[in-house]
Amino acid sequence: MSLLRHTLPELTELLGSRARALALLRWAWDGAPGALPERLPGVSHRVLDPLRERLTLPAPRLHARAPSSDGTVKVALDFDGALVESVLIPAKGRSTVCVSSQSGCTRSCRFCATATLGFRRHLKAEEMVAQVRLARAEASAGAPVRGVVFMGMGEPFDNLDEVLRAVALLTQAPAPQLRAESVTVSTSGVLPGLERFLAESQASLALSLNGTTDAQRTALMPHNKTWPIDALLGALRRNAVREPRREHFIEYIVFDGVNDSPDDAERLVALLDGIPARINVIPFNPVAGLPYRAPTEASVLAFQAQVVARGRLCLVRWPRGREVAAACGQLALTG
Numbered sequence: 001m002s003l004l005r006h007t008l009p010e011l012t013e014l015l016g017s018r019a020r021a022l023a024l025l026r027w028a029w030d031g032a033p034g035a036l037p038e039r040l041p042g043v044s045h046r047v048l049d050p051l052r053e054r055l056t057l058p059a060p061r062l063h064a065r066a067p068s069s070d071g072t073v074k075v076a077l078d079f080d081g082a083l084v085e086s087v088l089i090p091a092k093g094r095s096t097v098c099v100s101s102q103s104g105c106t107r108s109c110r111f112c113a114t115a116t117l118g119f120r121r122h123l124k125a126e127e128m129v130a131q132v133r134l135a136r137a138e139a140s141a142g143a144p145v146r147g148v149v150f151m152g153m154g155e156p157f158d159n160l161d162e163v164l165r166a167v168a169l170l171t172q173a174p175a176p177q178l179r180a181e182s183v184t185v186s187t188s189g190v191l192p193g194l195e196r197f198l199a200e201s202q203a204s205l206a207l208s209l210n211g212t213t214d215a216q217r218t219a220l221m222p223h224n225k226t227w228p229i230d231a232l233l234g235a236l237r238r239n240a241v242r243e244p245r246r247e248h249f250i251e252y253i254v255f256d257g258v259n260d261s262p263d264d265a266e267r268l269v270a271l272l273d274g275i276p277a278r279i280n281v282i283p284f285n286p287v288a289g290l291p292y293r294a295p296t297e298a299s300v301l302a303f304q305a306q307v308v309a310r311g312r313l314c315l316v317r318w319p320r321g322r323e324v325a326a327a328c329g330q331l332a333l334t335g
């Protein structure tokens with residue numbers, strides 16, 4: 001069993017002491033992968049030796065590594081035959097890691113490169129956490145990993161138990177101790193998972209809305225038929241009563257000529273009435289073989305300006321790592 005799977009309370013129980021559990025976890029995050037070390041300060045042989053068989057620190061095989069000129073590094077990792085990609089995104093003074101929760105994806109969004117792979121398997125929590133562990137080693141000292149976004153391959157809310165465990169592991173002491181708000185789980189709109197996540201986790205939520213009418217959204221994201229816009233936003237509105245200060249992210253891909261009209265901008269603002277949320281506009285990243293077109297920069301800026309003029313916070317996520325197919329929606333084990 002991987003050491004990276006265990007939470008501090010679980011290890012404390014297993015080892016009969018919180019101090020020992022902390023020592024083991026410190027090693028899990030900073031030690032070299034493989035077997036448990038010969039000696040561990042604060043943990044006696046009597047305790048450590050029987051664990052050697054049961055606990056290891058497996059490392060995924062690095063299948064490919066693609067640095068981009070803008071500093072983004074995409075890696076393809078092999079977890080016992082399941083390939084996934086994750087992306088290290090450095091910024092000023094801090095880095096963010098974009099991790100995968102599945103190999104392939106259980107959903108079939110029409111615009112997403114990952115969907116073309118189909119579904120291979122769910123990742124275990126320790127496999128999600130291992131992506132962060134590797135990225136921490138890759139990040140430069142001047143820009144350590146401070147944020148994690150579950151925006152790589154996969155639909156996190158179709159694998160929610162493991163994702164919740166991963167969030168707990170990423171936010172716990174002694175490492176990596178990320179702030180819950182700095183861990184963002186992005187969903188394509190799986191309503192039962194979304195409701196459970198809001199009730200059980202304090203991590204940030206991103207909802208990929210991508211359309212302003214059900215007809216438009218269903219054409220892009222077929223499971224909108226099951227969980228339409230009203231149902232998803234209704235859940236966020238109800239949660240705002242319980243947690244008025246909890247702010248969400250609404251992801252909105254702009255496709256040329258599909259959802260980029262002034263009417264769309266108006267509807268988007270109206271739909272979010274009563275929901276504490278900021279909008280992230282993502283210009284569509286082209287995927288070979290798909291019929292959608294990237295918007296012009298001018299039309300993205302006009303869309304953003306219209307939303308901002310109506311009083312809604314709205315940022316544009318200009319693509320990073322496009323040249324190595326590491327940008328949003330381009331993770332398909334190519335490049």
Ligand code: SAH
Nearest residue numbers: 112151155186187188208251284285328329
């Ligand atoms: N399944 C989850 C997480 C992975 S996708 C979800 O859908 O939220 C992460 C983000 O990339 C989502 O907001 C998605 O809408 C966006 N995305 C997918 N394909 C894209 C593309 N080709 N161009 C730009 N953004 C894309």
